[in-house]
Amino acid sequence: MAWFWQTTSAIVIILVIWIIQKFLTMEKKKKKKQPPGPIGLPIIGHFHLLGKNPHQDMHRLSEKHGPIMHLRLGFLPTVVVSSPAGAELFLKTHDLVFAGRPLHQAAKHMVYDGRDIAFGQYGSYWRDIRKLCTLNLLSSHKINQFRHTRKAELSLFVGSFRRAACQREALDVSKMITGLSWDMICMTVFGRKFADSDLDETKGFKSVIEEILQLVAIPNLGDFFPYVGWLDLQGLTRRMKQVHNSFDGFLEKVIEDHGSNNQENTKKDARDFVDTMMAIMDSGEAGFDLDRRHVKAVLADMLIGGTDTTAVTTDWALAELIRHPQIMNKLQQELEQVVGMEQYVEESHLEKLDYLDLVIKETFRLHPIVPLLNHKAMQDCTVDEFHIPKGTRVIVNLLSISRDPNVWQEPEKFSPERFVGIDTDYRGMDFRFIPFGSGRRMCPGIHLGLTSLRLMLAQLIHCFDWELPNGTSPNELNMAEHFGLVTSRDEHLMAIPIYRLHK
Numbered sequence: 001m002a003w004f005w006q007t008t009s010a011i012v013i014i015l016v017i018w019i020i021q022k023f024l025t026m027e028k029k030k031k032k033k034q035p036p037g038p039i040g041l042p043i044i045g046h047f048h049l050l051g052k053n054p055h056q057d058m059h060r061l062s063e064k065h066g067p068i069m070h071l072r073l074g075f076l077p078t079v080v081v082s083s084p085a086g087a088e089l090f091l092k093t094h095d096l097v098f099a100g101r102p103l104h105q106a107a108k109h110m111v112y113d114g115r116d117i118a119f120g121q122y123g124s125y126w127r128d129i130r131k132l133c134t135l136n137l138l139s140s141h142k143i144n145q146f147r148h149t150r151k152a153e154l155s156l157f158v159g160s161f162r163r164a165a166c167q168r169e170a171l172d173v174s175k176m177i178t179g180l181s182w183d184m185i186c187m188t189v190f191g192r193k194f195a196d197s198d199l200d201e202t203k204g205f206k207s208v209i210e211e212i213l214q215l216v217a218i219p220n221l222g223d224f225f226p227y228v229g230w231l232d233l234q235g236l237t238r239r240m241k242q243v244h245n246s247f248d249g250f251l252e253k254v255i256e257d258h259g260s261n262n263q264e265n266t267k268k269d270a271r272d273f274v275d276t277m278m279a280i281m282d283s284g285e286a287g288f289d290l291d292r293r294h295v296k297a298v299l300a301d302m303l304i305g306g307t308d309t310t311a312v313t314t315d316w317a318l319a320e321l322i323r324h325p326q327i328m329n330k331l332q333q334e335l336e337q338v339v340g341m342e343q344y345v346e347e348s349h350l351e352k353l354d355y356l357d358l359v360i361k362e363t364f365r366l367h368p369i370v371p372l373l374n375h376k377a378m379q380d381c382t383v384d385e386f387h388i389p390k391g392t393r394v395i396v397n398l399l400s401i402s403r404d405p406n407v408w409q410e411p412e413k414f415s416p417e418r419f420v421g422i423d424t425d426y427r428g429m430d431f432r433f434i435p436f437g438s439g440r441r442m443c444p445g446i447h448l449g450l451t452s453l454r455l456m457l458a459q460l461i462h463c464f465d466w467e468l469p470n471g472t473s474p475n476e477l478n479m480a481e482h483f484g485l486v487t488s489r490d491e492h493l494m495a496i497p498i499y500r501l502h503k
Helices: 002-031 054-065 084-093 105-110 124-136 140-144 147-166 173-189 205-217 226-231 236-260 273-283 292-305 308-323 325-338 347-352 354-366 398-402 446-463
Strands: 068-073 076-081 372-376 381-383 386-388 393-397 464-467 494-499
Touching: 054 068, 054 076, 054 372, 054 393, 054 398, 076 084, 084 372, 084 381, 084 393, 105 205, 105 236, 124 273, 124 292, 140 446, 147 173, 147 347, 147 446, 147 494, 173 273, 173 292, 173 308, 173 446, 205 236, 205 292, 236 273, 236 292, 273 292, 308 325, 308 354, 308 446, 308 464, 325 354, 325 446, 347 446, 354 446, 393 398, 446 464
Parallel strands: 076 393
Antiparallel strands: 068 076, 372 393, 381 386, 464 494
């Protein structure tokens, strides 16, 4: 009965607020030009037009309503940007105005009230913590310190596939790639790998992290109807707090263990991310307020942002190469020429693997793993004659940009050669291709992510040929998407490795 009255009260509150907002904004809308968009419904706005894959739904709507489109998601005015020219306006021309992040209940309850980089609000603290992480955790020098760690983990990884190859055994390749990505990022961030029981004996380490990723991705009514968030009608806040308590306890234990190991005596070049952050905090050299909450928020960012993104991209790339044997053969020929058939791929080989880079770029283009870049207007702004009010959520849809036939010839086709002769990189200056975003909010972990991705994919292609089980044809491989914090393949890749080196 209490639930009934809570729900009834929420509906009444929403109705009243919606009516008030409708009247207050009616005159403003008459005077100021809004982007075009579909007709919405009272209260829910355009939620009914979005399904389980909202990036695809927004893409279809933009084809009808234009590259700068207005939606209303609950009480949040939203602008969806679906072209390179539009992306450049919002992420370069007016970058400072749209450097904000939409308020996110998950960041509040699970990432230390937005003290991290990914969800934190733009301001002096955010600029300071991002600069600190870029210089001390994500620099080329720091990433290169873990070269031997990555090599050791990849060697174990290849060994497990070689054993399966001897038995002609079909493996869950997606799961194994994710496991390798977890191990590599844990070694970098924490200096060691963890068993499931190290975080939560009932759920397991990876299960807790996966639940965090799931909770971040679930549409939360508290984000779109802020005035009734306190009711927690979906039960998400309760779940977030429970997961946060488990994860926070784990991070506290990790920090305590590092302290007991006397990090002051650890050579600077041998420090993992925990050692580095704690040394900065204890020394006071950060130059701004930095306590354990900030350190744990950064560690959470590194762990969550550095695992699924790399693993999912590797999975998409491998699936596409299996579906296109001629491209697979071309990449293997390059690997044979650069690396040879007597050894595994080393990091020193990566800069010479030009075709590998084309394959990775085409994977990012065709399968953007974070297809919706979320920003927020920090003040009123006029963009392309459209009035964008302060607080508006701005979504840049990379799926639309990557499938635009005016930008890409045969956009649905997987063709790495399309990047030959195109002067574009990952730095966010060519708005046809911004897989890591652009401007102030661009992902700072590009070097770490690309290094791991290149190594994993190159090793999988160099060391093995791949066969699908049960006589499945490569053309029958399911390439459906599963939308989430990162957009993965809907089904795990099952395949039989066939070892091909002479080593």
